[in-house]
Amino acid sequence: MQGSTVNPSQEELQYAETATTEQEHEDHRMFGVVLFLVAESMIFFGLFSAYLIYYFVMPEWPPEGTPELELLLPGVNSLILISSSFVMHRGQTAIKNDDVSGLRFWFTLTAIMGAIFLGGQVYEYSTLEFGLTTNLFASCFYVLTGFHGMHVTLGLFLILFVLLRSRRDNHYSSESHFGVEASELYWHFVDVVWIILFGLVYLL
Amino acid sequence: MTTPVSTSQTEPQRNWKDYFTFNTDHKVIGIQYLVTSFIFYLIGGALAAAIRTELATPESDFVDPEVYNQLFTVHGTVMIFLWIVPAGAGLANYLIPLMIGAKDMAFPRLNAVAFWLIPVGGLLLMASFFIEAPQAGWTSYPPLSLTMGQVGEEIWILSVLILGTSSILGAINFLATIIKMRIPEMGWFDMPLFCWSMVATAIMVLLSTPVLAAALIMLSFDLLVGTSFFDPNGGGDPVVYQHMFWFYSHPAVYIMILPFFGVISDILPVHARKPIFGYRAIALSSLAISFLSLIVWAHHMFTTGTPAWLRIFFMATTMAVAIPTGIKVFGWCATIWGGKLRLNSAMLFGIGFVSSFVIGGLSGVMLASTPFDLHAHDTYFVVGHFHYVLFGGSVLGLFGAIYHWFPKMTGRYMNEFWGKVHFWLTLIGLNITFLPMHELGLEGMNRRIAIYDAEFQPLNVVATLGSYLLAVSTFPFMINVVWAIFKGQPASGNPWKALTLEWQTSSPPLIENFEEEPVLWCGPYDYGIDVPPEDQQSVQELLSEVKTDMGR
Numbered sequence: 001m002q003g004s005t006v007n008p009s010q011e012e013l014q015y016a017e018t019a020t021t022e023q024e025h026e027d028h029r030m031f032g033v034v035l036f037l038v039a040e041s042m043i044f045f046g047l048f049s050a051y052l053i054y055y056f057v058m059p060e061w062p063p064e065g066t067p068e069l070e071l072l073l074p075g076v077n078s079l080i081l082i083s084s085s086f087v088m089h090r091g092q093t094a095i096k097n098d099d100v101s102g103l104r105f106w107f108t109l110t111a112i113m114g115a116i117f118l119g120g121q122v123y124e125y126s127t128l129e130f131g132l133t134t135n136l137f138a139s140c141f142y143v144l145t146g147f148h149g150m151h152v153t154l155g156l157f158l159i160l161f162v163l164l165r166s167r168r169d170n171h172y173s174s175e176s177h178f179g180v181e182a183s184e185l186y187w188h189f190v191d192v193v194w195i196i197l198f199g200l201v202y203l204l
Numbered sequence: 205m206t207t208p209v210s211t212s213q214t215e216p217q218r219n220w221k222d223y224f225t226f227n228t229d230h231k232v233i234g235i236q237y238l239v240t241s242f243i244f245y246l247i248g249g250a251l252a253a254a255i256r257t258e259l260a261t262p263e264s265d266f267v268d269p270e271v272y273n274q275l276f277t278v279h280g281t282v283m284i285f286l287w288i289v290p291a292g293a294g295l296a297n298y299l300i301p302l303m304i305g306a307k308d309m310a311f312p313r314l315n316a317v318a319f320w321l322i323p324v325g326g327l328l329l330m331a332s333f334f335i336e337a338p339q340a341g342w343t344s345y346p347p348l349s350l351t352m353g354q355v356g357e358e359i360w361i362l363s364v365l366i367l368g369t370s371s372i373l374g375a376i377n378f379l380a381t382i383i384k385m386r387i388p389e390m391g392w393f394d395m396p397l398f399c400w401s402m403v404a405t406a407i408m409v410l411l412s413t414p415v416l417a418a419a420l421i422m423l424s425f426d427l428l429v430g431t432s433f434f435d436p437n438g439g440g441d442p443v444v445y446q447h448m449f450w451f452y453s454h455p456a457v458y459i460m461i462l463p464f465f466g467v468i469s470d471i472l473p474v475h476a477r478k479p480i481f482g483y484r485a486i487a488l489s490s491l492a493i494s495f496l497s498l499i500v501w502a503h504h505m506f507t508t509g510t511p512a513w514l515r516i517f518f519m520a521t522t523m524a525v526a527i528p529t530g531i532k533v534f535g536w537c538a539t540i541w542g543g544k545l546r547l548n549s550a551m552l553f554g555i556g557f558v559s560s561f562v563i564g565g566l567s568g569v570m571l572a573s574t575p576f577d578l579h580a581h582d583t584y585f586v587v588g589h590f591h592y593v594l595f596g597g598s599v600l601g602l603f604g605a606i607y608h609w610f611p612k613m614t615g616r617y618m619n620e621f622w623g624k625v626h627f628w629l630t631l632i633g634l635n636i637t638f639l640p641m642h643e644l645g646l647e648g649m650n651r652r653i654a655i656y657d658a659e660f661q662p663l664n665v666v667a668t669l670g671s672y673l674l675a676v677s678t679f680p681f682m683i684n685v686v687w688a689i690f691k692g693q694p695a696s697g698n699p700w701k702a703l704t705l706e707w708q709t710s711s712p713p714l715i716e717n718f719e720e721e722p723v724l725w726c727g728p729y730d731y732g733i734d735v736p737p738e739d740q741q742s743v744q745e746l747l748s749e750v751k752t753d754m755g756r
Contacts, residue, residue, distance in 0.1 A: 028310045028384045035376040039414045046418030046448055050433070053444050063439060132429060136439050139431035143422065 033182045037189050040151075044193050047147065051140050051200055062137035067129045069141075069202055077120035078198050081152075084113035085191045088159075088184050098174045104166050107159055107180075110187070114156045121149050141201055148197055151190045158183035218715070226320065228312035229715060230297050233319050235613065237294025238606075240322055244286035247330070249675060251279035256637075256671040259664050264654040272654035273339035274356075278329065280342030281360065284460065285367040286326045288598045292463035293318075293374045295605055296402045298613065300378060302706035302713060303396045305387035305722040310380035318373035325366035332359040341652060343449060346434035346442045350426055357427055361420045368413045371459075375409035378402050387705075389724040396704045396728045397486055401466025404490035408455040408462075408497055416452030419445055443508055450501035458497045460594060461561075462490055464601025465532055468554050471608050472536055473729040474702045475551035476543030480729040482535040489528035496525050506577045515574045522572035529565055533558060546700075549623030553604030556631050560596025564589055567642065582652070585645025591638040600630065603681070610685075611699045615711040616692030622684045629677035636670030704728045 055061050088110040094102025130138040162179045165171050172180055222232055223239075255275050258266040267275065297315065301308055309315045332338060338360035340349035349357050382399050423445065425431040432438025434445040465486075473480045480486065502510055502518040510518075536558050545551065567589040571577050580586060603626070610618050640663040645651075649660045656664070698707040706713075708722045 026384065028380050031384060032311055032314070032376055032380050035379055035410060039372050039376070039410050042411055042414035043418045046415035046451070047422075049415075050418070050422065050444050050448060053447065054441065057441060058439075132425075133431050133438075136432060139425065139433060143425060143431075147421075 027178065029178050030181060030185075033185060037185065040189065041193070044147075044196075047144055048196065048200060051144065054136060054140065055200075055204065058136070063135045066135060066137050070124075070127075071202060073120060073124055074198065074202055077117050077124075078194065080113050080120075081117045081194055082191055084110045084117075085188050087113065088187055092177070092180055092184050095172050095177045095180050096174050100166055100172060103172060103180065104163060107163050107166075111156060111159045111163070114152060114159065114187075118149060118152055118156070121145065144197055144201060148190070148193055151193070155183065155187045155190050158186060218712070226316050228308070228316050230301050230309045230312065230315060231613075231713060231717075233315050234294045234296075234298025236319050237290050237297055237322070240319075240326070241287050241291040241294060244282050244326055245291075246678070248279055248282035248287055249678065251275050251282065253671055253675050255279060256668040258654055259656070260668040262656050262658045262661055262664075267654070269654040270339065273341075273352075273652075274333070274337035276652060277338045277341050277360070278333070281329060281338075281364070282326075283594070284342060284456065285364060286322065286329070288460045288594060288602070289367075289371060289456075290322050291602050292405070292460065292598075293371070295467065295602070295609075296374075296378055296398075296405075296463060299398060299609065299706060300381055300402060301385070302612075302709070302717055303399055303704055304382065304385060304390060305705045305718065305724070306381065306385040307716045307718075309377050310385055311377050314373055315377050318370045318377065321366050321370035321373075325363045325370065328359060328366065329363040332356050332363075335359070343453070344423070345449075346423060346426060346445050347436060349423065350435055354427055358424065361424050361427070365417055365420055368417055371409050372413050375406035375413075378406040379410070382406075387722060387724060393484060393487065394724060394727060395487075396466075397469035397480065397483070397490075398463070398466035400487040401462045401469070401490045404494040405459050405462045407491075408459050408494045411498060412452040412455040412459075415448055419448035419452075422448075443505070446505050446508060447501065450504045451498075454501040454504065455494070455497040457590070457593065458493055460598050461601075462493065464557065464598050464605070465490065467601050467605040467608075468536060468557050469532075470704065470728075471550050471554040471604050472539045473731060474608070474700050475546040475548065475554070476540045477546070477731050478539055478543040479727075479731055480535065481538035481541075482531070483727075483729065485531050486535045489531045492528040493525060496521060496528070500525060503572055503577070506574050507581045519572055519574050523569060525572075526565065526569050533562060533565070548607070548620055549618065549627055550604050550608035552624065552627045553600050553607060556627060557597060557600040557604060560592055560600060560631070560634065564592030564594075564596055567592065580645055582650060583645035584641040584649045584651055587651050588638050588641030588645060591634075591641070595634050595638065600634075603627075603630070606685075608700070609706075610688065611695035612706060612711050612713070614689055614692070615695055616688050617695050617699065618688040618692060619684050622680045626677060626680040626684065629673060629680065633670050633673035633677050637667050637674055638670075640664075640667045640670075703730060 087106055091103045091106030091110065094100075094106060125142075130141075132139060132142045158179075162172075162183050165179060218229075218232065222229075223236060227233065227236075254267065255272070258264065258272055258275075260266075264272065297309070297319075300306075332355075336353050336356040338344070338349075338356040339352045340357060340360075344357065344360065382395070382403055386395065422431075422433045426433050426435055426440070432440040434440045434442045436442060469480060469486055500518055500522045502514060503522045506515055506518075540555070567585070571580060571586065571589060607618055607623055610616070644660055644663050644667075647660065649656055695711050697710045699711070700707070703726060705722045705724070709718050
């Protein structure tokens with residue numbers, strides 16, 4: 001967890017300050033984000049479980065006549081998405097040293113990588129030989145990757161939002177950067193989901 | 205409706221208009237939840253009365269079978285998603301910050317959003333009556349739900365998704381508030397048991413509701429786009445939906461009962477003037493229930509061709525739920541045993557809860573057994589069982605909670621005489637309505653049918669008359685509430701001489717709850733210890749004494 005790497009004394013200091021200035025109680029927003037992501041992961045858990053039941057129950061999986069999935073493009077795409085998590089973490093490291101331009105550089109790079117991933121997905125959709133209703137596997141493929149793609153899109157918007165806010169003077173500092181932490185945690189979550197999804201749909 | 209009466213304090217007071225706005229005060233939101241869900245209770249109750257009227261005769265003479273399908277579908281959905289679940293959330297909203305000594309919930313704005321999703325989802329569901337109400341039952345099993353009217357079904361799905369979202373946002377708030385915002389002296393085992401039960405409830409909501417959302421998203425695709433996840437005609441598997449649905453909907457029955465387990469654990473010791481029996485056992489059994497609830501779902505599917513070994517597993521886990529539940533019931537009985545009972549309305553509802561809930565619990569253990577379930581599946585026995593749990597349990601618990609905390613919420617007592625009239629009408633009505641259903645089920649009457657065999661008529665007439673008594677029983681309650689708000693006898697900050705923190709502030713509480721930091725001078729249920737000391741110094745002494753007693 002990225003949020004817990006903050007030095008504890010610094011954290012106390014931050015709480016003491018915010019308590020007297022803008023907030024009446026401690027900042028529990030990161031905890032709320034974690035709980036929200038628990039709920040989010042259960043939606044994917046439900047979808048993945050359904051997929052696995054089909055995988056084990058159906059006499060033939062994928063059903064007869066499903067074209068083979070191409071692995072090269074999605075593989076490269078996955079590598080881009082996974083590396084973007086590490087790139088993004090550099091951004092948080094930067095803001096912890098009060099380096100706003102560093103934050104902006106690494107977050108912009110993450111956003112570009114995320115956009116490339118989404119573009120790759122759309123391109124893959126356009127070249128596939130099956131549609132949403134072709135058969136059960138095709139429906140699962142589109143709903144799973146599409147639902148994940150929606151999450152990547154939302155993550156991308158969060159990053160752009162952080163970039164927009166970072167233009168304000170002193171909006172993010174080493175002591176107060178909830179938006180940076182939250183969007184990063186969300187992005188890591190989306191990444192981990194993709195790794196599981198890729199394993200299930202493309203490799204299994 | 206339940207606007208607090210302004211007292212002659214200098215503090216700013218709530219205005220009745222606040223209750224119609226996007227207010228972020230947890231007390232306003234709590235009352236908004238309670239009033240809104242009560243309105244939906246009246247709607248769901250009217251639907252129930254229509255259902256019972258139709259069933260008074262074996263023919264379909266009051267409504268068409270199709271309308272009958274709509275009635276029970278919307279009745280089930282309203283009572284679950286718009287009455288009991290939000291009413292529990294309303295109590296939790298009102299009470300949790302007060303009980304743990306906080307000024308508000310962890311995320312007040314999110315809290316208001318969670319509330320305002322309820323009227324949206326509720327009105328959407330009601331609107332479906334003007335177009336084409338859903339007919340596939342509150343379970344919406346495909347392929348039935350895929351063939352019975354696209355519009356109504358999709359409205360149902362959207363409405364449940366909205367209400368589910370509200371419930372998840374609420375759960376995030378409850379967990380964050382209870383875990384992070386207790387006053388520093390309050391450890392986990394100093395919390396009132398209501399907070400424990402809400403922790404268990406919120407964990408279940410957080411883990412299971414999203415799976416229902418996933419199932420409903422897939423069902424929407426089948427319904428609107430023509431995929432075939434659950435449609436056997438296109439190579440899908442309807443049983444997958446049932447697994448996903450019950451992965452939520454079995455925990456959902458505990459989501460609906462656990463808050464009221466907490467309520468009862470708080471009401472009984474106060475009015476029996478005795479410490480709760482087995483605090484830790486009751487607290488931890490809530491967590492045990494929420495864990496078990498996640499691994500029992502397939503007991504709803506014993507008849508859908510599940511393999512035998514799987515049935516035995518789910519039968520065993522389901523029966524195991526009786527253990528933590530039994531621990532609680534034992535604890536409650538031992539709590540009132542030998543106490544100086546104050547038999548007011550709140551206590552009567554509390555005792556009524558325990559006795560009716562036990563009937564529903566026992567028939568639940570019967571249904572858990574696979575051979576018996578194969579016989580009773582989809583009969584009125586099941587209907588009788590879950591109404592004892594949800595009405596005899598949750599609803600009685602909820603009324604108990606309202607009588608108990610009404611003086612705190614409004615600063616006035618409710619009328620005791622009419623409270624007792626309400627209690628006895630409800631208790632008698634519920635037994636007349638739901639007890640015959642067990643017999644009907646064992647004789648073989650199916651649920652969800654408008655037309656039945658004439659031999660079942662006598663008991664159905666009894667049940668119908670009972671349901672009219674239940675309808676009548678809500679009137680003394682409503683009149684009592686309205687009367688008490690304006691004319692009720694004024695109540696002090698701590699009218700029941702209770703020890704939990706919500707009673708340490710004025711009634712109704714100030715806008716930010718406590719005038720000064722509340723002091724935890726004893727455990728939540730240490731009745732029988734001397735009256736609270738007056739001055740600060742002796743409070744500190746007593747606090748340290750209590751702490752040494754507890755071995756810290």
